[in-house]
Amino acid sequence: MDTKDLDARTYADLLSRYIETQDERALYGAEKISKSFIRKNILPEEIVNLHIQALLDIYPESRDQILPSMNFLLEAMISYGLAHQEYQMLREKQLEIKSEIQVAARMQKMLMQTEIPEIKGLDIGVISVPANQMNGDYHHFVKDKDGSISIAIADVIGKGVPAALAMSMIKYAMDSFPASRMSTSTILASLNRVVEQNVDPGMFITMFYAQYEPKTGKLHYSSAGHEPGFFFSKKKNRFIDIDAKGLVLGVNQNTTYSQSELLLEKEDMVILLTDGVTECQKDGKFIEREDIVEVIKKYMHLTSQEIVNRVYRHFERLQNFDLRDDFTLVIFKKVV
Structure with a gap:
């Protein structure tokens, strides 16, 4: 079982436990697994898809009620994920340019003193x-x-x-x-x-x-x-x-x-x-x-x-x- 399958199993268990008990300890578990998602660079749409599969496993009889709304959310997250990636790339480029300008400003100050x-x-x-x-x-x-x-x-x-x-x-x-x-x-x-x-x-x-x-x-x-x-x-x-x-x-x-x-x-x-x-x-x-x-x-x-x-x-x-x-x-x- 690879790490993604392990994360999917853990996520499904935490979701099931929380739905049944409303126990906040399950939320703490969700916070922990979220950090794991970040470390492994899991995209938002992948998390939504994981959530859909977990819900369908818990409520197989409600598939027709759950799936349309979840598919809508999945499409939204795909667009969000692409926009977020673009934003991150622009932000990294901006930070790179800012760093270069700081270096240039220090050089200018030294040269023009x-x-x-x-x-x-x-x-x-x-x-x-x-x-x-x-x-x-x-x-x-x-x-x-x-x-x-x-x-x-x-x-x-x-x-x-x-x-x-x-x-x-x-x-x-x-x-x-x-x-x-x-x-x-x-x-x-x-x-x-x-x-x-x-x-x-x-x-x-x-x-x-x-x-x-x-x-x-x-x-x-x-x-x-x-x-x-x-x-x-x-x-x-x-x-x-x-x-x-x-x-x-x-x-x-x-x-x-x-x-x-x-x-x-x-x-x-x-x-x-x-x-x-x-x-x-x-x-x-x-x-x-x-x-x-x-x-x-x-x-x-x-x-x-x-x-x-x-x-x-x-x-x-x-x-x-x-x-x-x-x-x-x-x-x-x-x-x-």
Whole structure:
């Protein structure tokens, strides 16, 4: 007698005993044999068929009454079994993809990491939080030999793995630039050609690129369609939009970019961000840029890193801890 015949005999005995006695101990036996069915990968329709045979053995005289309804149940279980198998296959595939994305996200985080450089007289704070596992935002710092610092912040118009791959390409393109410093407009023009030649035509990248010279206090910058940042002038005691214009990367390989300049004095502050900040929502409506300024004002007495942390937590709570887009905020202020 093979194991299936043994299970069928056991099931029939348990069913007969329960029908006769209504004894719950028979139900415990059913639980035990159910586990055996699972281990042996017995399909639902096989169990129903086993139940039909057991019932017919117990009530042979009721065959005509039992069989039609049981055959109906059997057909339903066959369809259920096929659907359940398909569901399990899809679930396993989904888990496999999720695992691969987790690995890719860890690799991206490692490849895209950038250290905040120590620049005399400059206090820098950064926070970058992906809405999903893969980050479509990018920020990068490079400290030059002369003590100046280059700052890049970018955003892919798109989400998920394609956006993350595009950002990785941008990172490596920037790493390939010569050590000698180029103007911010030249950097964007070079990146624009890389994106136009290598990225899907339906995907675009915005970027703000700046270079700060500690000796002069000058900030040179260019923008490729990126979300305008803010400049806080301590002398004027007000926030001003950093209104730099330029076409997003990847549209036209012959695009040129302009370069602008700001002079930073003591306690002046520059705020750079992605649209994941400006597109936060309150009561189903996008916040205004003035709302961001008001939140920053509350924490201006803190260090730059504490400011970006507090601003992020504010808007995270505002959206019930459910980010709809990648959130990146960079703040640096002149402290001497």
